[in-house]
Amino acid sequence: MKTVTLLKGSFILALFGVSTGWSQVQNYDNFFIGNDSHFYIGTDSFTLGSSAQTKTTRTASTYGVLIFGAGATASGAADANFLDGYARTMGASEFVFPVGQAGVYAPIAAIPTTATGVDAAYYNANPTTIGSALDASVTAISSTQYWHMLSASADAQVVLSWRSSSNVSTLTSGVLTDLVIAGWNGTSWVQIPSTLEVAANSFLGSNATLSSGTIITDAAVDLNTYSYFTLASKGGVCSPLITSSGVTKTWSGSWSPSAPTLADPVIISTAYSGSLACNSLTLNANVTLADGQSVEIVNGASGTGKIIMSSQASVVQRNGASTAPNIELTKQTRTLRVNDYVYWGTPIAGDFFSQLADAKAVTGALTGAFDLKYKYTSGAGGGWSALTATTTGKGYITRVAPQAPFTSASATDKIDLKFTGVANNGDITVAVAKNAASPNGGTSHNLLANPYPSAIDGDKFLIENPAIDGVLYVWQAGTAPAAGTGNYAQADYLTYTRAGSVATSGVTGTFDGKLASGQGFKVKALNSGDVTFTNCMRLLGDNNSFFRSANASVAGGAIDFDSFKLSMTGANGVFSQILIAYSDQTTLGYDRMYDASRNSVSSAMLYSIFETDNAKxxxxxxxxxxxTDEVPLGVSKSNTVNEAFTVSISDKKGVFTTAGVNVYIHDTVNNTYHNLNTGDFTFSSNVAQLNNRFKVVYQASALDNTDFNSYISMATINDGTLKVTATIGMTEIQVYDITGKLIQVENANGELSLSKPFNHAEGFYIVKIKLENEGIATQKLINRE
Known part of the structure; x- marks a missing residue:
C-alpha cells in the first residue's frame, strides 16, 4: 500500500494524463486537478485534510476528476474540507461523493447499475441557472443548491442530502413528507419518485428531519435524461381531467342506456335525487342532494335546471375553466343564541348581499334572522365595518337578531340561509394584508371565505399560499355546558395546525382542517400579497360540522406527535386550551404549519410562552x-379582580400515554410541583398578565404526589384545624394561599403527626411539608367554612 502525503506548503497540479495505482491519499494542503486530468484512488480511502482544499475544474466536458476505484472510499469531509468539484465512482455499490462548494458540504450518493463510471459535483447556486420551468408534479424547488450527476453508460439510484441551510422547512412549508427529488429533463424540473430515508439506510446515520436527512429515488434514474438534481416540494395532487367517452347517459326516471361514470356526459331530463358523477352535465331538470351526497363533474354544466343542496351536500368540478352550474344551497348553522355571530363563506359568484336578509330560524316564521352584518379590513387602520356587499373569497359575519324564537338569553335555535346563484369554480385569488406595525396583531389577520359549494382541504390551502402563516382560526359561537347547567363557554377562535387543534370549549372532538362550504375563517398574513383557492383543494366529502370524533385523523399525512392539551376553566364561561406537541420534525424556533400564536378574544386565556421572542x-x-424540557406558561385576563382558575390535562398521545411519564405544573413562586396526571391544578390571580410563575415540566425536584402519598397518610383542613400525618418525621409545614403568599409556618420537630388551628378564609391552599429525609411533599387542600 502506498501513501501520498502532501507536505505543508506544497502544491500538486495534475495537468495531463492519469495518475494511477494509489490506494490511500491524505492531503494536508491544497490539491488541484485541472481540465482533462484525473487522479485515481484504487482501493482504501482518500482522506480530506482538515485545513486543506481539494478542488477540480468545473469546465463542461473537460472538468478534472478525482476517481475512486470500485473499493475506494472518502473520509474526513465536512463544511471546512470537501471536494470542490467532480468525483467519479467506478463501482456498482452505493458511493457517497464527498462534494461541496462555498463552505457547504453537501454529499450526494449513487447506486450505479453498472461499474462503468458515474460522475457527480455539487453547486451551491440556484437551480434556475439550469432552468426555471416546473412540471405540474412539483410546486417549488430549492433556491440554494443542485447537483450534477452524469454517466456515459450507467444509470443510478440517486441519494440527495440536506442540512439546516437547505431551508427544507421553508421549501415544504414544514411538511417533510412533501419533500421529493426533482430532475431537469431539458425542459422542466420534474418530480422523480423518491423516499425519505431512515437512520438504518441513510449515509448520515440518522432519520430524515426538516433540518437534515437523505432522500433516495425509488428506482435507478436514466442519467442521459436527467443529469441535474435538486430538492423540491411535490405538487398538489389534483384529480385528472378524464376524457369524455362520447356516450351520453340520460336520466328520465331511469338511466339510459346505463348508469354514468366520470367519463360520460349526462343529461337530466326529469327531476333526479342523489349523488352523481359525470364528465359534463346538462340540467334540463333539477338535481336534489341531501346531506352527505355530492355531484362531481369533470368539466362543465349547462341547462335551465339547478342543483338543490342541503347544508352538507357538495358540488365539485375538476376543470377550473368550465362553466359552473346554478345551485340553491341552504346552509344551516349550529345551535345559536341571540347576539351570537356566524362567520360565513361565499359559495356562489358575485354580490349576494341582498340574500342575507332572507335568513330564517328553523322553527321561526320571520326572515331577517340576522340584524348586524360586518366585514373585516386588514392592514394599517383596519378593523370591523358594516357589510354592504359580498366579495368572493372574503369572509363576513352576521349577528343573531333579538326576534322570535331568540327572545331570551336561554332561547336557542338553528338558522337557515339560502344561497341561490351560479357556483364558484376554478382559481379564486384574494388579496391579504399585513400591518407591519403590528405583525401579530388583529389587523394582520385576514377574514377569508371558502368560495366553493364543497369543503376544502385547509392543509392544502395553507401549504400552497406562503404569504400566510400555517394556521387556521375558525370562530366558534358560545357553547352550552355539557351537563346542561352552568355558564356557556365563551365564544372564541378554534386554532388549527398540522400538529393538532385547540378548542374553544370542553366539547369532545377535534377539528381536522377541513373547511365546510359556506365557512369563513381567519389567517395571519406574513406579507401583503395574494392567496389563491383552487379546485385541487376541493373535497367530495368532509362537509359536515366543524367538530369530529375525538379519534378523527388529522389531514394531510401529519406527523405523529407526542402531545397533550391543557385546558383552563374559570367563572363566566372561561375556557382556554393549549396544545404542547413534540416530534423530530419540529424545532424550538417557529415552525410554519405546526406552531400557532394565540388569537383569542376570551376574557381570560392560557398560553405557552415562546422562548425565542416571548410570543403567546x-x-x-x-x-x-x-x-428535562420546560415550557413556560402564561395567563392573561381582562381585569385585576382576584379570580380562581383550574387547569386540567387531556388528549394525551404517544409517550404521554405511558406509565411513568408525568406532566407537572411547577409553581416557581411556591416552588411546588403539581402532577396533572393525578388531578387538576387550581390557582387564582389578581393581575392582568402572569408570565413568570408557571412552567410545564416533566420531573420534579420536590416530591410529586405519588411520593407524597408514600409518606403522608392524611392531610386535611376541617373545622378550623389543619391536620397532617406522615410515616416519617416532619421538620416544617408551610401553608400558602392560592396567590402564592406564605400565610402560616409550623415547626413539626420531627413529629409524625401535627394538628394546628387554621384561622383563614374559605378557599384553596397549598400545604408544603418538609421531611427529615430532606424530601418535600405538597398537597392542595380546600378550606370550607
Missing amino acids: MAINARPSFVN
Missing part, C-alpha cells in the same frame, strides 16, 4: 421529547 402560543410544537 396556542400550539407549541417542539423537538423530540426529553423529560
